[in-house]
Amino acid sequence: MSWKVGAACALAVLVFGLADPFAKVSAPANAVSAAPPRAVWRAGFAKPAAIPFPEDNPYTPQKAELGRRLFFDPILSGDGSRACVSCHLPDRGWSDGRPRARSRQDSDLDLHTPTVLNLAWQEGRLGWDGKFRDLESVAFMPITAPGNMNLPVPEALRRIGADASYVQAFGRAFEDGTVTQGRVEAALATFQRLIVSGPSPFDRWIAGDEAAIPEPAKRGFDLFNGRANCAACHGGWSFSDGSFHDIGTGRDEDVGRGRFVPNSTALRYAFKTPGLRDVARRAPFMHDGSLASLEAVVDLYDRGGIARPSRSRDIRPLGLTAAERADLVAFLGTLTSDEPGGTALAEFGPAPPKP
Ligand code: HEC
Ligand code: HEC
Incomplete structure (x- = not known):
């Protein structure tokens, strides 16, 4: 519509x-x-009636809840020091207030952190230069980049799979509790599609x-x-x-x-x-x-x-x-929403405490 x-x-x-x-x-x-x-x-400029989700990764509350947990969890960084939310901060419009993103070595990465607001409506490629095919394909770039979260894929999957509460959450979100790269990507993307400006x-x-x-x-x-x-x-x-x-x-x-x-x-x-x-x-x-x-x-x-x-x-x-x-x-x-963060946080509550 x-x-x-x-x-x-x-x-x-x-x-x-x-x-x-x-x-x-x-x-x-x-x-x-x-x-x-x-x-x-x-x-x-009228607000659409519903958030669009792709056919091959439809919305379920279980997948979104799992994605929310992953987005906020430093388990996805090699030394446990950062999570997605370290750079995509809800009260800074899901960016970080810095000219360029901070590397693990405390220097500048090449690019400014873009917002992740309203990406559900983004039909084309993502990233400032379009290096990402779709929202699903973004996640493991920051996770594995040595200057960023610095965690190789097998180690990421092993760590999550060794956590009984994550295995349960994967079991609720998917057919079974197996942790795969595709499932981590699907869950993170589902949560991010709910990040909609209020x-x-x-x-x-x-x-x-x-x-x-x-x-x-x-x-x-x-x-x-x-x-x-x-x-x-x-x-x-x-x-x-x-x-x-x-x-x-x-x-x-x-x-x-x-x-x-x-x-x-x-x-x-x-x-x-x-x-x-x-x-x-x-x-x-x-x-x-x-x-x-x-x-x-x-x-x-x-x-x-x-x-x-x-x-x-x-x-x-x-x-x-x-x-x-x-x-x-x-x-x-006038485009500033009444509450920082948008609807995703309102729907799912505050971030879980850091481990
Ligand atoms: C030809 C397409 C085009 C037009 C016309 C255009 N913009 Fe942009 N706008 C862009 C692109 C592309 C960027 C990002 C450029 C970059 O990062 O170097 C941008 C960035 C911005 C940003 C920064 C957003 C951010 O998150 O960093 C603002 C604010 C903005 N534009 C406002 C405007 C305003 C106001 C006008 C009219 C005076 C305008 N734009 C006209 C394409 C356009
Ligand atoms: C060090 C800070 C940092 C961390 C941590 C980080 N990002 Fe980003 N993010 C960025 C930067 C910088 C870009 C721009 C990359 C590019 O354009 O190549 C970006 C781009 C993105 C985009 C594309 C947005 C768009 O409009 O095209 C998405 C989606 C995203 N990040 C999600 C995530 C997720 C999910 C995580 C955690 C797995 C994460 N980010 C971790 C800094 C960060």
Whole structure:
């Protein structure tokens, strides 16, 4: 159902001629562009009725509960010092507040920790550069990476299999208590699909409460969908198209998705579009953590980032006024949910105590 709304909105965008929104700036005479179709835009951000789960890994409460336990359990790191939650912290929008993730040796890993909010709606590849096929396939990368959790697969399975309460939990979640890599992946992914951002002032506004967000934020919403063109990539309920773009960020040595598709100009320096829900909780921003604040992010888009052949055609200098930049930041702030963490924690309670 949500997809129909999304499709209707995409259609509306085409009908309203926003496919090249910059054209509107130079041709404002068009009758349709006189008033922003705010109502149409609003409809495109309504919350879907249900969390989608893949057919080959359907939701069960037993699998989700097992996945929750694994996500919080340092049993999955070689020296027992870290768990998934060490970097994906619920009250930091499931990121970690650092420019780049902390390695086991206390130095910086190559990339900033992305949020794991709302990944159930992510249909394409995961990771900043798309190195992961799907949510299931992510887990053993951090678990086995020597600079991260540093635990080889056989040792991980042996350890969990030696814990009687885990064997029971696997028995409840699957046909029997055998611990396999695929089952660990399935359980972790099921839990993570429940990590959904909770209601925010923006949602109340979408639902019709005009007083839920202030006027500057409403103007920011119009800019986001109109002249500033943000919704070209940050569209839909989770504010991500799940695709890869060069927006003009980054260091020369990291070509993002271009590493896997070396012959594509467009994918050089292309990174995955992050969702924007709870974005104000998880500074700093971008794949390299290079931007410290939302103001800095909006300034980058206003300048148009680094102009180079790979830069997306949806990115160009915007020429926003200081007031317009502030409106955009005010709008982004309305996406902060009332409770940090989202629905997964509410459903399953606090983390189990550390062993
Ligand atoms: C040292 C901090 C750290 C730990 C511990 C960690 N992650 Fe991550 N996580 C990251 C970083 C950095 C990335 C980005 C990796 C990339 O793009 O290549 C990431 C990416 C992800 C993604 C992809 C998100 C997206 O939007 O594409 C998922 C899912 C994820 N991690 C889940 C987990 C799970 C499950 C665990 C535990 C088994 C875990 N992480 C442990 C830092 C961490
Ligand atoms: C061409 C597609 C595209 C457009 C247009 C676009 N973005 Fe982005 N956005 C991205 C991508 C891709 C990233 C990640 C880039 C990176 O990591 O280097 C990103 C990152 C962000 C982030 C950081 C999120 C995080 O978790 O680190 C924010 C905030 C953001 N964009 C807001 C905006 C706003 C506001 C606009 C309009 C002024 C906009 N975006 C326009 C694709 C786009």
